Amino acid sequence: EEEKVGEEKPEVLSPEELEKLKEEVDERKKLISTLRGKPWPMRKKLLTLRESHEFVEKYEGALGKGKSRKLYAYKVMMLKALMGRPYGSMPRKTVPRADEANAMDFAVLWDFGVITNCLFGYAQYSVLFYGYYNSQRAIGWLKFRMPLSYFLVGVGTVAYSYMVVIRTMARNANEDGGGDNNSFNFSWKMFTSWDYLIGNPETADNKFASITTSFKEAILEEQESRKDDNIHLTRFLRVLANFLVLCCLAGSGYLIYFVVRRSQKFALEGLESHSWWERNEVNMVMSLLGMFCPMLFDVISALENYHPRIALQWQLGRIFALFLGNLYTFIIALMDEINLKREEEEVLKLNMTIWEASLYNGTLGVNSTAPPITVHPADIPRGPCWETMVGQEFVRLIVSDTMTTYITLLIGDFLRAVLVRFLNYCWCWDLEAGFPSYSEFDVSGNVLGLIFNQGMIWMGAFYAPCLPALNVLRLHVSMYLQCWAVMCCNVPQERVFKASGSNNFYMAMLLVILFLSTLPAIYTIVTIPPSFDCGPFSGKSRMFDVIQETLESDFPAWFGKVFSYASNPGLVLPFLLLMVLAIYYLQSTSKSYKQANLELKKKLQTVSRTINKVLTLIQHLLYSLCGTCTDIVCSPESKKKGGEHRAHQGKSNHQIPPSATSPPAPRGHRIPGPLPGNQWQPAPSVQRVPNSQRH
């Protein structure tokens, strides 16, 4: 009997065939669910989908399974729902704030009416400044230990700031060391720098410009790493440049010292007799120096001929030194003023006893039991509170710094932009391209400004507790103002060099500033006795005595003993030594780990290259083998049937059906053949290409 090809078999299926059919159905279902991720043209996907659906529906009935297409569609919908909203935005990290308004702790004591008054009038006696706080040990029914809490909050803020800065640095260092930042620099720039979301012509222009700049920077780095120059001349010039910079710094330091001395003289003579300039000379001079010296440093650095990133780091370092020098000169001058106030205090104390004696008319003795005469608080002569004076100076400094920044912004950026834009119509040369042009937004300069602002806050926060809160307000205003200024008057920087890859350069600066800022405060706490009649520590011989007091009165006796043993220098010094050794050990091990990491990465790269080469070789061999094999096997049969083989003619994307006699292609390998959807072009050595299925 003739065997008709294509005749349907009767519905009796053996268990193995049933199993195979079930597998086939499952595979088809899987194909349907992964269809959207396949790199096929839509026409092919739709066709495959239709065929697979038909297959599944046809044979699922035969297998008698309960699962219907509806349930499957439900599962797909669930998957889609789980995959997330297509327009969801990515979460952004928020920067942790290193400062807190520690004045919030004193909410019970705020008197809002007082705060709204002038800063240096009534506010002098308000909660803004140290002088307001009472030295009473425990307040209210909760027995709130005010002086203790003032002290601990002050110390605690500094400790917390240290922790935050160091933790951020560690995190940055981790991210930096883990990534493969340099291995695909140019490739990534080429293939992933254009943002496909851009639809606005201006944005596109900016993006083109920034991509070009980024490439130029990378090219420059590459070229610099292959350059070498006349070493001696360069060295001489660099030494000369550093000498000039040192002269500059010394000059500015002396200028500030001189000005501070003069202002002290004016203060002695009485402030009213001098002009506005003379009264605010110190702050003005400091601000002006801060504006013009960096420009000078920039000009001097042209002598040095450094790599742009290194030059930027030197520049920032010098500005840093300038600000630090100025700040410390300011503090030394402040110390002089503090000493002056303390002398005044001594004199006042003397006068106080005389005045008290005069109140009692000299008739009563010290241990008298007569009722005290009530005197209005405002009539009692107040001692010159040096701590409040310090707080005031800092607030004044910050306010003038803020004002300088805003005025520079308005004049240097806004006015300049207005002039360039409108004078350009009637000027001989092109103002926009030529001399003044629009000002650049200097990222590193602004970051440095923020860091110094923070340093000043850290310095003054102990004596003016509301300073952090004021600063938060100032930062908000600055942000909006500068946001507007950048959009309206600035052009992007020409050089897109960053001072450091991971911002750790700036964090390191912040850490140094934190350390240097808290030194003066700590010095004053430890050395100078507090004022006798103002502040939470009044009457004590040293501010940290409050700790001693608390230990004695609030804690059980044995605690005090333990504490005194623990703070014995004989115990503390070895402990410190141990910590230093531990740090040294940890540093050396981390260095060796980094080294080992780099070596492993290099090894990995070479190994993967070798493996790729070997794989390609094996595949070439397999194809040539397959080719010869199937040629031998297939050719007689095709003569017989004249079947659907089109294997010898290389048509595009024709999948050889599994029932054909050709050997199945290895699955799951990355076959270097034509990509789906492309016109198939035969490789020179291979005549046929098997299934190129991709998962």
Add this chain to the structure above:
Amino acid sequence: MGNKQTIFTDEQLDAYQDCTFFTRKEILRLHGRYHELAPHLVPMDYTNEPDVTIPLALIVSMPELNENPFRNRIVESFSEDGAGNLSFNDFVDMFSVLSETAPRELKAIYAFKIYDFNVDNFLCKEDLEKTLNKLTREELSPEEVTLVCEKAIEEADLDGDSKLSFADFENMITRAPDFLSTFHIRI
């Protein structure tokens, strides 16, 4: 749902949903966008699957593609005839691959196609030079262009044939931190 739209049959919409990363609503909206590109060419009724294509010039005038330096290559890579004439199927496919939910592997395959200007399945030096010139609007000097292309091939080429095969490209692009966020068009 109660909405009776007559553009597609339900089976068609379900099929599109299975084959792309879009929902029914998005597909209908895409059809609206496709239609407004050439209202006289594109019928509102797609139930009988009309064989209509829109030429390249009209597609690249869309605001989403207008500023993209690779717009021509993108449209050509998704067209069946390779010349940039997109049927609605190709149109939907294109935006599906470029959508936010498309996986990295799929995007890498199409990115390779896009940057392969001479369509030979390899990113050779000429392809890279063309890519770079489009990216920088030819602001770099020829020496700089050569340097960048040589460095890029040096970095990514694993099998040592001085051009990038798909394997080389994929190996490099899957490590790129910015790839998914930049290779994304929202429509």
